[in-house]
Amino acid sequence: MARDRGWTDRRMDLVIGNLLRSGVVLSALIVLFGAVIYLVRHGHSPTEYRVFRGEPSDLRSVRGILRDALALRGRGIIQLGLLFLIATPVARVAFSIFGFAEEHDRMYVVVASIVLLVLAYSLIGSAWSA
Amino acid sequence: MTILEFSLLVWAGSLIAGFLGALTGLGGGVVLVPMLSLLLGVDIRYAIGASLVSVIATSSGAAAAYVKEGFSNIRIGMFLEIATTLGALLGATLATRISSSAIAIVFGLVLIGSAYLSRKPRSKNEGEIPPDPLATKLRLNGSFPDVDGIRSYNVQRVPLGWTLMFGAGTLSGLLGIGSGAMKVLAMDQAMKIPFKVSTTTSNFMIGVTAAASAGVYLARGYIDPGLSMPVMLGVLAGSLLGTRVLVKAETKWLRRVFSIVIVVLGIEMLYKGLSGRI
Secondary structure, eight states: OOSOHHHHHHHHHHHHHHHHHHHHHHHHHHHHHHHHHHHHHHTTSBOOOSSOOOOOGGGTSHHHHHHHHHTTOHHHHHHHHHHHHHHHHHHHHHHHHHHHHHTTOHHHHHHHHHHHHHHHHHIIIIIITO | OBHHHHHHHHHHHHHHHHHHHHHHTSOSHHHHHHIIIIISOOOHHHHHHHHHHHHHHHHHHHHHHHHHHTOOOHHHHHHHHHHHHHHHHHHHHHHHHSOHHHHHHHHHHHHHHHHHHHHSOOOOOOTTSOOOHHHHHTTOOEEEEETTEEEEEOOOOHHHHHHHHHHHHHHHHHHSSOOHHHHHIIIIIISOOOHHHHHHHHHHHHHHHHHHHHHHHHHTTOOOHHHHHHHHHHHHHHHHHHHHHHTTOOOHHHHHHHHHHHHHHHHHHHHHHHTTOO
16 A cells, blocks of 8 residues: 555544644633733722523524624624634534545544534534524 | 633633643543533533534544554544444433432532542553453454553453443443543553553544544534633643753642642532532
8 A cells, every 4th residue: 555554544533633722822822812802991899700691692603603702792703712612623523534535544434424413413503593 | 700701710720721731631620620620610401512523622632643643543442433323412411311419419420530540550451461352353453652662552451441441431421420430440540551552542532532522522412612612722732841841840739739629629519519509
């Protein structure tokens, strides 16, 4: 076989590592940007986390978060950053499917696809429609 | 307390939690929820949501550094992630159904359990064990660079490891922690995977596992941006700092102190949960 599995695995590892780091850096920057807006506007209001009320519906769904973030609301921008953060490991799994396909490892294409399906069920199934 | 003061306080606390978590290898998540709920009076559901987010950040942030060393096994990780993500979905669904007191009781037990696990000596898994047919079929056996050259290993007891991973995923989804201790237990003790491979592969899996339950938490309104923001930024900065210092620091006594802190927090959580005051 022309392709050495060990070497391709190694390259896949490195690309994934960089992918994860970029995702974290990007989301941290978005969260930081949102934090500045949020703290400048609301920094002097009192806090209330003792009683659980749950987030308003616009901060629970992808569509609502996008709307709030585009309106430059601090909390919406922070939530968008958190959404990017949650998407980072999902992107990693999606990328692994391509990696395994390139190695002609059909079994692991299936394994990674199952993991991606579970993640999609959790994220799209609940976050998009709610 | 104003939002600015609260955010700075939570940021500083999360920084310390992330720093100690990385330095001791016990993870910052286990002390975050008790810190927020016991010390700052935050509702445990908000605390768990914020902790879950920070777990994804530390796992993904550290992965790049681990990957360079070449210890992690991408196939073991991916195969076991089926178990941890399914478990995480179950855990997150459970979290929305059971009372805060019940969550606090489970949390207390897990804290005490993980402090106990951290004191166990790491096992020496040598490569002489004959290959397990199921592990061979799943292509889980691998090799890694050791002090004296490349060392190969054969993975054992796949069904047991898979089941333990499902449990680890459930706890992660229920409590918003990485449950790295239980993941390492499953790989190191049950599947006889070398310790270094277990810890780095576990770190890889933590982010994917947490992402599976994060969707459920987000949709249920458990992830508050105002609280998650200082927690995520603090833990991330703390853990990056911790991994930098790790190489030089003597961590033995620190691990001991940190596990005592974890036990104390565990007893407190257990007490608050049993007396219904959380």
